[in-house]
Amino acid sequence: MNGKIFIMDNDFERLKEWVDHRRYPSFRAKQILEWLNKGTINPEQMTNIPKNIRDALSEDFVTDSFRVVEEWTSEKDGTKKWLFELHDGHRIETVLMPYSTGLSVCISSQAGCKMGCSFCASAKAGFGRDLTCGELLAQVTLPSALVNERISRVVIMGIGEPFDNFEQLKRFFRMINDESGPNIGARHITVSTCGLIPQMIEFMCIGMQVNLAVSLHASNDLLRRQLMPIAHRYPLNELIDACRQYVEKTGRRITFEYALLAGVNDTDEQARELARLLRGIHCHINLIAANEFPGGAYKKSSKERAVSFMSVLEKNKMTVTLRREMGSDIMAACGQLRRGMQETL
Ligand code: SF4
Numbered sequence: 001m002n003g004k005i006f007i008m009d010n011d012f013e014r015l016k017e018w019v020d021h022r023r024y025p026s027f028r029a030k031q032i033l034e035w036l037n038k039g040t041i042n043p044e045q046m047t048n049i050p051k052n053i054r055d056a057l058s059e060d061f062v063t064d065s066f067r068v069v070e071e072w073t074s075e076k077d078g079t080k081k082w083l084f085e086l087h088d089g090h091r092i093e094t095v096l097m098p099y100s101t102g103l104s105v106c107i108s109s110q111a112g113c114k115m116g117c118s119f120c121a122s123a124k125a126g127f128g129r130d131l132t133c134g135e136l137l138a139q140v141t142l143p144s145a146l147v148n149e150r151i152s153r154v155v156i157m158g159i160g161e162p163f164d165n166f167e168q169l170k171r172f173f174r175m176i177n178d179e180s181g182p183n184i185g186a187r188h189i190t191v192s193t194c195g196l197i198p199q200m201i202e203f204m205c206i207g208m209q210v211n212l213a214v215s216l217h218a219s220n221d222l223l224r225r226q227l228m229p230i231a232h233r234y235p236l237n238e239l240i241d242a243c244r245q246y247v248e249k250t251g252r253r254i255t256f257e258y259a260l261l262a263g264v265n266d267t268d269e270q271a272r273e274l275a276r277l278l279r280g281i282h283c284h285i286n287l288i289a290a291n292e293f294p295g296g297a298y299k300k301s302s303k304e305r306a307v308s309f310m311s312v313l314e315k316n317k318m319t320v321t322l323r324r325e326m327g328s329d330i331m332a333a334c335g336q337l338r339r340g341m342q343e344t345l
Helices: 012-021 027-037 051-060 133-147 162-177 197-205 221-227 236-250 268-278 303-315 336-344
Strands: 067-073 080-085 091-099 102-106 110-112 127-130 151-156 189-193 211-215 254-260 283-289 320-322
Touching: 012 027, 080 133, 091 133, 102 133, 127 162, 133 151, 133 162, 151 162, 162 189, 162 197, 189 197, 197 211, 197 236, 211 236, 236 254, 236 268, 254 303, 268 283, 268 303, 283 303, 303 320
Parallel strands: 102 151, 151 189, 189 211, 211 254, 254 283, 283 320
Antiparallel strands: 067 080, 080 091, 091 102, 110 127
């Protein structure tokens, strides 16, 4: 990158400094930011900015990133998925899902992932690097520009473990929430973690109203360690304790994600064990159909099994939903597209 930062890593303050440093009129900072918020990162397309300033932007910042490698649209439900190539060749996925309540975008936090969950396509493709806050932000503004519609919800559940890229994530929260930025309310943002406890503790202390989801996927340590190596570092009793602290400190409900894997974690007994584990926590359990991908070891549970698992939880007074599968015809689940493309390259 030759020491240059990505143009979208600039917030209003940084743009003002740059404009002052270059001795341009200060109102140019606001104009440039308005273009960035509209998903325009190529200065050549900033039509109300004079040519000398456009050239200076290209000279000082990375502006040739986020090339659309592929774009898919689901015929079943209109879900869209993009494979973007960043300026240094790393590829990331972003998924846009239309709901009756508005558009929801699922963004990646890293190019690849170090966490190694055995059921996940992203883990199989290895780790590239952390994304910058501007690269997180661009996954909201670019899709919005591409479909010419406002995004109402952001979920950070794509490729990567967001809490493993915590500094950039915190800057992203500030920038997306800012009045001079896309101004999406914290309550409309959800971040998902596989359970990095120190960052969860820090997250609950920063006082933002961003929603927290924890990927659980198992009701006991033995099975969780097989599925998620992070469970060796942070056992369930410590994780659940941190979740209870989060609910107590923030007064907010926590979501537990549970991917149903056929014959692995989907028996009625495991549902009862899960209910015992989470009893007394103000929470919502989100059951997900597991992602099947070429070379993957797991199959998703049958519809009947999923319904039975859910009804055991309901009988135990848990709040639970079976998530609608979005974009299943375009491999819309985390990491599948990037991996599929790597296999065909
Ligand atoms: S499930 Fe999430 S945390 Fe686990 S390997 Fe995949 S992307 Fe990483």
